[in-house]
Amino acid sequence: MLGEHEYRLHTEWTGNRGAGTTDYRDYDRLVTLSARGKPDLLASADKPFRGDPTRWNPEELLVAALSECHLLSYLHACVKAGVVVVGYTDDPTGLMVEDGRDGGAFTEVVLHPRVTVAAESMIDAALAAHTPAHEWCFIANSVNFPVHVQPTVTAP
Template sequence: MSFHVKVSWQGTQQPGEAFSRDHQIHFGSGQSIQASSAPDFQGNAAHVNPEESLMAALSSCHMLTFLAIAHLKRLPVASYDDQVSAELGQNEAGKTKVAAINLNPVITFAAGVTVSEEVLAKMHQKAHENCFIANSLNTVVRLHDREFNH
């Protein structure tokens, strides 16, 4: 299985001038988005930046894996909302990296379904262990202040 994305940038800057960070990302699904660097890196705040894209990919993967686990356990989920944040830091070579991504999912199960905190924690642990994106990252992932290291 493989996945494909096309990233396109067009520029017209002259030597010595600042360049536009704005670009387009075309997904294999046919969707396209406007992207840029983060505003702190001279990007366009109206566009998605790589750090947000990384956070979204991790959160989405964790959610989909969690939902698959809930489905297998016959625990119907009514809603899943996540407020994700990230922290920049430095790697061992002193280069800037996304040092930590914080997931804060709020799950509502279907009416009449009760899930203990212990079972919920085990489901999140299993979701993290089986999330393709989490398994591809070299960063700390926190889930409600519980750390998963890679």
């Protein structure tokens, strides 16, 4: 499975109100993201940047990508460790700081995975599996800010 993997999608700005970008307030930040065989994803800027709060924004999508990547890497790590995961949720948080020059950057993302394993005897191995999962996560390896993992593992 080694090799290069290319990802293609289509991004279309749908926020032209008729005057284009004649002024900062003259256009909507509406975007449609699409990829072959998948439902469209309606996106926008974050509300403080004149976006539509009912749509996904790029900052949320970045935090979501980090969360899902860790989850998928973690499930693989658990299989390799003989840990049976029966439930997994996460409420990740991301902190982005504006730089005062119309830009900014994320300073950190914190994942808060809550994992349920099949037996209490698996809890220690389940906690340990977060380390290789974090090391394997393609998205976490691609960002220039820390991604912290603060897991909780329980058994029924």
